[in-house]
Amino acid sequence: MKKSSVCVLGTGLIGGSVLRAAAAAGYETWGYNRSETGARAARADGFDVDGDIAAVLRRAAAADALIVIGVPMPALDSILSDVREFAPDCPLTDVISVKAPVAAAVRKHELDARYVGGHPMAGTAESGWAASTADLFRGAAWAVGVDPGSHVDPWTRVVRLALDCGSVVVPVVAAEHDRAVARISHLPHVLAEALAVAGAGGGDLALGLAAGSFRDGTRVAATAPDLVRAICEPNATALREALDDTLRLLSDARDHLTTNGTLGNLIDAGYSERVRYDTLQRWDITDIHPGDHDWLERLREAGQRGGVIRDLT
């Protein structure tokens, strides 16, 4: 089957990697990047990336390309206005780290009929086109929306793109996605920042003694601050809930240290949950097909239980 074409808006680390991976998988690809520096770097690598959003989107409309929004959250509203103006009928997805706020913006611009949200769970502490690679998503989980009202055609194209980029697809609705990533992506960022500050509170002596546990625990604090805020802050409600849980766990450990010199049951609990993570078995969803009766609800329920989609046949 001939592959459809893919138009990526915003060719930073994630968007740029989608462009590269899609091209490597045989899609016709092109993209837009606001910064001319970034666009030029992509062109120098042989990719068709331009700063003229109208031209880029008119081409998408003409080709019925799948549009992938890869801009950070603060730039979303403006880019959706452009999509609405120049390519309102294209299938549309995004790779932004929250889903409910993106879906709300998409609805506001009346683009929801052909929209299916996405979120590839991959990244590095780097950013920009220079950090993008064609294999960033290989073996990664790629969350794809199964929210009520999703349509089969755009959904199928988004899932196919994710699979062609080497990912496995986790079907999930927006609100549940946002609560999950608050815990396993946004909270790790916040804890890494706090650890970096608390560690440095010990001065050069402490930093000079720091080894693997501090290095790994603060790794993502090396991410550009604007990017971290753009990733975490749109998910404020779910992140606050995850932070409240963490504050309870740490306060409890702190109180145990005070009263009896132990860390309470935190160490056993943390160990057993890390083992659970290490030994988690993904299982393949094979019996639910897009368009089947109740397909969205059934996929949602399968995703909650750890099910993934590995192919679409």
Next chain:
Amino acid sequence: MKKSSVCVLGTGLIGGSVLRAAAAAGYETWGYNRSETGARAARADGFDVDGDIAAVLRRAAAADALIVIGVPMPALDSILSDVREFAPDCPLTDVISVKAPVAAAVRKHELDARYVGGHPMAGTAESGWAASTADLFRGAAWAVGVDPGSHVDPWTRVVRLALDCGSVVVPVVAAEHDRAVARISHLPHVLAEALAVAGAGGGDLALGLAAGSFRDGTRVAATAPDLVRAICEPNATALREALDDTLRLLSDARDHLTTNGTLGNLIDAGYSERVRYDTLQRWDITDIHPGDHDWLERLREAGQRGGVIRDLT
């Protein structure tokens, strides 16, 4: 110069790696391990490790070996009784993760005249002889005590061993060591455990979406719980202080999320401290020699400012 001999008590990950590294550096080495399984594994790899503590220590006394205590904190008191009984005049060090409680126990057993504390800042989530390697300490910082009253001969032998194992030596007094490692070693353990629990609170969906930030942030939660407790809990006071700082940082971020949907200044602060850590320059202490006037106090002050010892000449 002929190398002195080294006797390691407790041949787990750290002690076993000291034994291997010292042997590789040309020391005559032997050791003790309480568990016969561990001792047998070491012997199978060609190392002279025995379960007879009296015999092992008598040999140390006869050879004036440097004794390295590598048992976890809960086993320290018993092993010091043995040292006191069978080899009270040997130079003595340890590789335990806190220093003030070890020094107190050493004083209680009247072994302080020949004792100089040590702490190589290296490890993995694994434990036991099977995880030990000769190059674990290569490039690592190795904290060596410069507490008032330390004597030149044992101090020099401990520093030489650390250097021969490939480490750089950070001179530090016990209380300052303990406050520093609370922040860059014990706190990372506690945060990793809390992150593992809070992340798993999102169920299999969240764990299935987890990627690099969660994996790295929880890595050390895979360490055996007994070992984590033995590392962190003897440092309760300093760890509580570091935890209090962390709780303040996280509560402040949480309050900002509630009132204005931002994380306050935590992200900028964390980024700049991580950059500080990444760009920290060690500098070489070259002008202070053991036995010089005020050598201990001058080494302490140099260590506070990021100075390290790379050779002893």
